[in-house]
Amino acid sequence: MKIPVHSANHAPSYYAATANRQTDYQSLQGDQSADVCIVGGGFTGVSTALNLAERGYKVIVLEAHKISWGASGRNGGQLIRGIGHGADQFRNEIGTEGVEAIFRMGLEAVEIVRNTVDRYQIDCDLTLGYFDAATKPRHMRELEEDYESLTGYGYPHELKMLDRSEVASVVGSDMYIGGLVDMGSGHLHPLNLCLGEAAAAESMGAQLFEHSAVTRIKHGTRPVVYTEQGSVNADFVVLGGNAYIGNLEPRIAGKVLPAGSYVIATEPLPETLHSRLMPRNMAICDQRVALDYYRLSADKRLLFGGMCNYSGREPASITAAMRPKMLKVFPELESITIDYEWGGNIGIGANRMPQLGRIENNVLFAQAYSGHGINATHMMGRLVAEAISGQAERFDVFAGIKHMTFPGGKHLRSPLLAAGMLYYRFMDLF
Numbered sequence: 470m471k472i473p474v475h476s477a478n479h480a481p482s483y484y485a486a487t488a489n490r491q492t493d494y495q496s497l498q499g500d501q502s503a504d505v506c507i508v509g510g511g512f513t514g515v516s517t518a519l520n521l522a523e524r525g526y527k528v529i530v531l532e533a534h535k536i537s538w539g540a541s542g543r544n545g546g547q548l549i550r551g552i553g554h555g556a557d558q559f560r561n562e563i564g565t566e567g568v569e570a571i572f573r574m575g576l577e578a579v580e581i582v583r584n585t586v587d588r589y590q591i592d593c594d595l596t597l598g599y600f601d602a603a604t605k606p607r608h609m610r611e612l613e614e615d616y617e618s619l620t621g622y623g624y625p626h627e628l629k630m631l632d633r634s635e636v637a638s639v640v641g642s643d644m645y646i647g648g649l650v651d652m653g654s655g656h657l658h659p660l661n662l663c664l665g666e667a668a669a670a671e672s673m674g675a676q677l678f679e680h681s682a683v684t685r686i687k688h689g690t691r692p693v694v695y696t697e698q699g700s701v702n703a704d705f706v707v708l709g710g711n712a713y714i715g716n717l718e719p720r721i722a723g724k725v726l727p728a729g730s731y732v733i734a735t736e737p738l739p740e741t742l743h744s745r746l747m748p749r750n751m752a753i754c755d756q757r758v759a760l761d762y763y764r765l766s767a768d769k770r771l772l773f774g775g776m777c778n779y780s781g782r783e784p785a786s787i788t789a790a791m792r793p794k795m796l797k798v799f800p801e802l803e804s805i806t807i808d809y810e811w812g813g814n815i816g817i818g819a820n821r822m823p824q825l826g827r828i829e830n831n832v833l834f835a836q837a838y839s840g841h842g843i844n845a846t847h848m849m850g851r852l853v854a855e856a857i858s859g860q861a862e863r864f865d866v867f868a869g870i871k872h873m874t875f876p877g878g879k880h881l882r883s884p885l886l887a888a889g890m891l892y893y894r895f896m897d898l899f
């Protein structure tokens with residue numbers, strides 16, 4: 470029997486198999502009241518809830534499936550500095566100060582995760598060390614620029630450019646001509662992080678409901694959020710459904726497109742192998758749009774992921790789609806068994822900058838992290854909490870960026886994205 474990749478419980482992933490706990494929150498029943506009602510129980514929703522609960526707000530989180538059921542419980546686990554892809558392009562809209570603020574927030578975002586793990590003692594295998602791997606001279610030039618701007622800013626963590634002869638100290642593959650080591654970024658078990666944050670939010674008074682899909686929102690001075698069996702009226706509503714939001718709120722639905730990304734996990738690798746292939750246990754990404762991303766788990770499996778599906782159709786076999794990519798990087802893994810495969814939906818935005826804003830004064834949203842969301846969701850959670858508490862300056866830097874609605878209506882959007890990605894894959898060749 471084929472187990473559905475997007476099953477109603479957690480995907481049958483390595484993460485689900487190694488989760489610290491199984492959540493069993495009630496579904497919402499009857500009419501309830503809160504200061505803030507949050508739709509979606511991934512990193513966006515849960516980190517917003519935690520930030521607000523820390524500030525003393527009464528918060529209700531409504532999750533359609535299970536806490537961290539979406540991308541947050543399925544991703545590659547790579548915690549990487551930076552938000553979006555090149556804030557410079559928005560200089561006309563948000564000014565030089567805005568561009569610099571986003572740069573700083575891209576670094577703060579990683580610190581938020583590190584501090585949260587520390588403060589709430591969340592057992593999520595957080596490991597520092599990340600390598601941006603270059604396959605072309607163009608990538609090396611871009612990484613040199615990153616290195617210069619980070620050191621110019623006074624980045625507090627070790628950074629080092631590696632040339633081809635030094636790559637083997639980080640990754641045992643012939644694919645790369647160099648890259649950038651960043652000891653401030655790293656990797657973690659994302660499902661356990663999100664579950665730990667949910668427990669922390671709950672301990673501070675937040676209420677979480679599972680199997681509570683929001684079907685409708687009635688806007689007004691005190692908006693009301695409806696599920697099949699209940700409702701929540703609140704001063705504020707926050708929408709954090711991201712790639713899974715569907716058509717709940719048409720004003721934002723067309724700005725975020727779901728795109729499938731897939732991961733395979735090998736059996737635990739023998740010490741002789743993982744110490745040669747991944748000697749410093751770093752998270753690794755290459756620089757292509759359709760990139761490979763991989764890392765070791767705590768029990769030394771290789772978790773190898775990639776974006777391979779923009780059409781909305783799942784591959785018939787994730788292992789068949791991903792294993793050749795893995796073997797291209799590490800031919801030595803030919804005889805190694807794949808124990809797990811899974812996938813999830815990334816929320817893609819047209820300009821690849823996370824979307825933060827208000828659709829009403831009291832209805833805020835955060836979405837579209839374009840595959841780089843572990844850190845950014847945590848920054849957005851803090852910014853939404855700041856805005857609700859009356860300090861919207863940083864929120865408004867992001868809210869000032871315009872985001873195009875993908876053309877084509879809901880039936881044509883995915884085929885258009887697929888065509889667009891073919892263009893980017895073509896550009897990756899140069």
Ligand SMILES: Cc1cc2nc3c(=O)[nH]c(=O)nc-3n(C[C@H](O)[C@H](O)[C@H](O)COP(=O)(O)OP(=O)(O)OC[C@H]3O[C@@H](n4cnc5c(N)ncnc54)[C@H](O)[C@@H]3O)c2cc1C
Pocket residue numbers: 508509510511512513514531532533534535536537538539540541542543544545546547548549681682683684709710711712713714715717729730731732762774812813814815816835836838839840841842843844846
């Ligand atoms: C395979 C994969 C690999 C990735 N790898 C990385 C990586 O290595 N590093 C990185 O930084 N980022 C990565 N990402 C991206 C990252 O996982 C996301 O940006 C991040 O998790 C988004 O969090 P979120 O809370 O906004 O969305 P999600 O985690 O998708 O959560 C949205 C939640 O909202 C719920 N929901 C939707 N509609 C409703 C409704 N009407 N009512 C109630 N609930 C609703 C959904 O059920 C879902 O649980 C990856 C993503 C995928 C899919």
